[in-house]
Amino acid sequence: MKTFKIGGIHPPENKISGNKEIKKLPLPEQVVIPLSQSLGSPSTPLVKKGDMVKVGTLIAESSGFISAYVHSSVSGKVAKIDKIIDSGGYGKDAVFIDVIGDEWEENIDLSETLVEECNLTSDEIISKIEKSGIVGLGGAAFPTNVKLMSGKDKVDTLIINGTECEPYLTDDHSLMLEKGAELLVGIRILMKALNVQNALVGIENNKKDAIKHLEVLSRKYPSIKIIPLKVKYPQGGEKQLIDALTNRQVPGGKLPADVGVVVQNIGTVFAVYEAVQKNKPLVTRIVTVTGKRLKDPMDVWVRIGTPVKQLIEFAGGVPDGTRKIIAGGPMMGKAIVNTDVPITKGMSGILLMSETESMRKTSRVCIRCGQCANVCPLKLIPSSLMTFVDFEEWSKAEKFNITDCLECGSCSYTCPSNRPLLDYIRAGKGKVNQIIRNRK
Amino acid sequence: METKLIISPSPHIHSGDSIEKKMYGVLIALIPAFIVSLVFFGLGALVVTLVSVFSCVLFEYLIQRFLLKEKTSISDGSAVITGVLLAFNLPSNLPIWIIIIGALVAIGIGKLTFGGLGRNIFNPALVGRVFLLISFPAQMTVWPEPGFFPMTYLDATTGATTLNMIGNHFGTIPDYTSLLLGKMRGSLGEVSAVALLLGFIFMLLRKIIQWYIPVFILLTVFLFTGIMNWINPAEYASPVIHLLSGGLLLGAVFMATDYVTSPVTKGGMIIYAVGIGIITSVIRLWGAYPEGVSFAILIMNAVTPLLNNYVKPERYGIRK
Numbered sequence: 001m002k003t004f005k006i007g008g009i010h011p012p013e014n015k016i017s018g019n020k021e022i023k024k025l026p027l028p029e030q031v032v033i034p035l036s037q038s039l040g041s042p043s044t045p046l047v048k049k050g051d052m053v054k055v056g057t058l059i060a061e062s063s064g065f066i067s068a069y070v071h072s073s074v075s076g077k078v079a080k081i082d083k084i085i086d087s088g089g090y091g092k093d094a095v096f097i098d099v100i101g102d103e104w105e106e107n108i109d110l111s112e113t114l115v116e117e118c119n120l121t122s123d124e125i126i127s128k129i130e131k132s133g134i135v136g137l138g139g140a141a142f143p144t145n146v147k148l149m150s151g152k153d154k155v156d157t158l159i160i161n162g163t164e165c166e167p168y169l170t171d172d173h174s175l176m177l178e179k180g181a182e183l184l185v186g187i188r189i190l191m192k193a194l195n196v197q198n199a200l201v202g203i204e205n206n207k208k209d210a211i212k213h214l215e216v217l218s219r220k221y222p223s224i225k226i227i228p229l230k231v232k233y234p235q236g237g238e239k240q241l242i243d244a245l246t247n248r249q250v251p252g253g254k255l256p257a258d259v260g261v262v263v264q265n266i267g268t269v270f271a272v273y274e275a276v277q278k279n280k281p282l283v284t285r286i287v288t289v290t291g292k293r294l295k296d297p298m299d300v301w302v303r304i305g306t307p308v309k310q311l312i313e314f315a316g317g318v319p320d321g322t323r324k325i326i327a328g329g330p331m332m333g334k335a336i337v338n339t340d341v342p343i344t345k346g347m348s349g350i351l352l353m354s355e356t357e358s359m360r361k362t363s364r365v366c367i368r369c370g371q372c373a374n375v376c377p378l379k380l381i382p383s384s385l386m387t388f389v390d391f392e393e394w395s396k397a398e399k400f401n402i403t404d405c406l407e408c409g410s411c412s413y414t415c416p417s418n419r420p421l422l423d424y425i426r427a428g429k430g431k432v433n434q435i436i437r438n439r440k
Numbered sequence: 441m442e443t444k445l446i447i448s449p450s451p452h453i454h455s456g457d458s459i460e461k462k463m464y465g466v467l468i469a470l471i472p473a474f475i476v477s478l479v480f481f482g483l484g485a486l487v488v489t490l491v492s493v494f495s496c497v498l499f500e501y502l503i504q505r506f507l508l509k510e511k512t513s514i515s516d517g518s519a520v521i522t523g524v525l526l527a528f529n530l531p532s533n534l535p536i537w538i539i540i541i542g543a544l545v546a547i548g549i550g551k552l553t554f555g556g557l558g559r560n561i562f563n564p565a566l567v568g569r570v571f572l573l574i575s576f577p578a579q580m581t582v583w584p585e586p587g588f589f590p591m592t593y594l595d596a597t598t599g600a601t602t603l604n605m606i607g608n609h610f611g612t613i614p615d616y617t618s619l620l621l622g623k624m625r626g627s628l629g630e631v632s633a634v635a636l637l638l639g640f641i642f643m644l645l646r647k648i649i650q651w652y653i654p655v656f657i658l659l660t661v662f663l664f665t666g667i668m669n670w671i672n673p674a675e676y677a678s679p680v681i682h683l684l685s686g687g688l689l690l691g692a693v694f695m696a697t698d699y700v701t702s703p704v705t706k707g708g709m710i711i712y713a714v715g716i717g718i719i720t721s722v723i724r725l726w727g728a729y730p731e732g733v734s735f736a737i738l739i740m741n742a743v744t745p746l747l748n749n750y751v752k753p754e755r756y757g758i759r760k
Contacts (some may be wrong), residue, residue: 333452379756
């Protein structure tokens with residue numbers, strides 16, 4: 001079975017929330033929609049206090065090349081535009097909307113009917129995706145239209161990331177099981193947008209039912225191949241997935257488009273289907289809410305901007321002894337400051353951990369076992385990089401390619417001395433990137 | 441709830457691996473060789489190993505507690521390994537007081553002078569062993585005859601090692617079965633190829649070490665001595681005998697693979713291993729000592745920091 005060739009780990013999967021129907025979270029009383037939910041510059045708000053909005057009303061527009069449109073996820077009245085603490089712990093501007101009823105913009109098709117036909121041109125599709133505020137739903141939240149533009153007419157293969165290699169998360173799995181037909185339409189729309197004849201869908205082999213389901217559905221489209229992958233983290237990393245599926249390696253500092261591919265997350269594909277075929281902007285997403293002691297771990301459809309706390313309540317409330325709440329998976333997710341933080345477009349899961357699960361052990365001396373170098377999927381030597389950062393030897397860190405790090409955390413995960421390798425590398429990467437920028 | 445949430449950067453989970461797990465894994469891998477040493481060298485092997493382990497751990501404790509006044513680290517298992525490896529490199533009839541000196545040099549000078557585990561440049565057990573070899577050449581080069589659980593220690597009958605015999609062209613070289621099982625004169629832990637290879641396989645399966653270092657050392661010695669044997673079979677012994685005798689397997693599997701003193705990257709490991717193989721062969725074939733593994737490893741230990749600094753993997757995605 002295929003997988004990526006360099007490094008990797010296999011943490012316990014803990015996929016406890018799957019194998020259930022995706023539920024719908026009841027409407028909250030208020031949503032808080034941050035103006036900056038994607039990589040790039042914050043969007044410019046188009047509404048002010050007191051404005052009435054519907055579900056799907058544009059409330060902020062893209063303010064630069066890498067920036068995204070933002071729509072209201074509820075109907076109601078704009079209460080204020082104010083700062084909130086986002087999942088990264090930073091203050092961000094956000095639109096607060098008090099929910100009144102549930103009225104959608106008229107042009108949005110809310111039926112469940114599958115719309116297969118798409119007569120739009122490539123440019124029209126990309127523009128519709130941009131206007132619908134779609135960003136990568138896998139976590140990085142990179143504006144999808146920008147990625148498509150970078151690869152259009154240049155690449156030969158579209159890769160769909162259905163690996164869901166993060167432990168605990170099951171939202172992509174549930175989506176593949178419930179929305180298979182829609183996903184295949186979405187994939188063909190993306191193929192048309194990019195003007196490619198091949199699409200490869202990589203799914204890790206711990207989701208055999210999803211592989212089977214999509215394979216059966218994809219039989220009538222020979223250009224779409226469903227490929228099972230050996231379970232290994234970080235298979236969902238773009239470079240790793242491209243290597244696993246095509247044997248192509250994206251060199252440091254280059255983009256997937258440079259080796260002829262564009263990668264899209266499976267969640268993004270569904271958002272694309274809804275946007276292009278149903279005129280529905282990105283106002284809902286599926287989120288895994290999970291944790292070993294949570295009463296009812298599950299996957300839920302959530303309106304963007306819903307406070308995390310409401311989602312946790314829906315799944316049985318915060319269990320006693322919870323000391324860490326993570327937005328995303330346990331390998332790359334962010335620990336959030338409080339449960340008032342809103343769900344954003346890139347947030348794939350909410351994971352609750354107890355004190356024993358969340359405490360780090362004391363860091364000890366490096367015994368140079370080399371395990372970190374061995375698991376690094378990008379051929380880095382984390383132990384050396386940590387030392388360079390510690391001694392502020394930036395030129396050495398640069399020479400040892402610190403900027404290639406994808407922050408997958410495999411090194412810290414595996415270190416027998418519990419050294420905070422990634423903490424140092426992340427800090428050093430920022431510093432070295434800054435030095436490189438200043439040089440230009 | 442309203443207890444404060446813990447905020448820390450990712451990753452939020454850990455494999456649970458620890459220094460202890462690694463060290464105790466190595467100790468388990470050493471068990472087959474220890475059992476063989478008990479079979480062939482009996483009481484002597486037991487006394488030497490116990491004294492060596494006990495003194496290494498005790499010296500580590502005493503020096504850290506009273507001299508360095510720091511937290512002791514004896515529970516991490518690394519001092520126990522040093523003790524076992526030192527013993528494995530000694531003849532089973534070595535007097536207790538010499539073993540104690542060896543342990544003091546290994547732990548005191550080889551390890552703690554540099555700052556303890558993770559900071560030492562040279563393999564501590566080998567520092568102790570080479571110190572003894574140079575200081576007590578008479579006691580360090582007589583080797584007890586293998587028996588079957590012999591109850592002898594200082595009173596054991598002795599003779600020369602295989603390498604000694606082939607180096608000086610005398611005596612009968614043991615047959616291949618004896619070489620494989622370890623029924624021959626030698627340091628107590630080095631004799632059995634089968635037992636050491638079992639340990640090697642165990643460590644590979646448990647992912648404690650990678651295969652590059654042992655395999656490249658053995659390959660280099662095999663090729664080097666093989667070529668010399670092909671050129672002049674009358675003067676140079678068969679490469680198979682070189683592989684199966686002396687401390688080569690013990691050194692390649694357990695000593696050269698010491699984390700702290702070997703390179704971190706694959707490229708570095710291979711250069712380091714080939715270096716050990718060449719130096720070992722040169723000392724064995726033309727040096728004053730019949731055996732050269734210890735010296736070879738110590739010399740390449742010294743090169744390790746350089747290898748760590750200059751041999752880095754190719755950048756991802758850049759093919760040469």
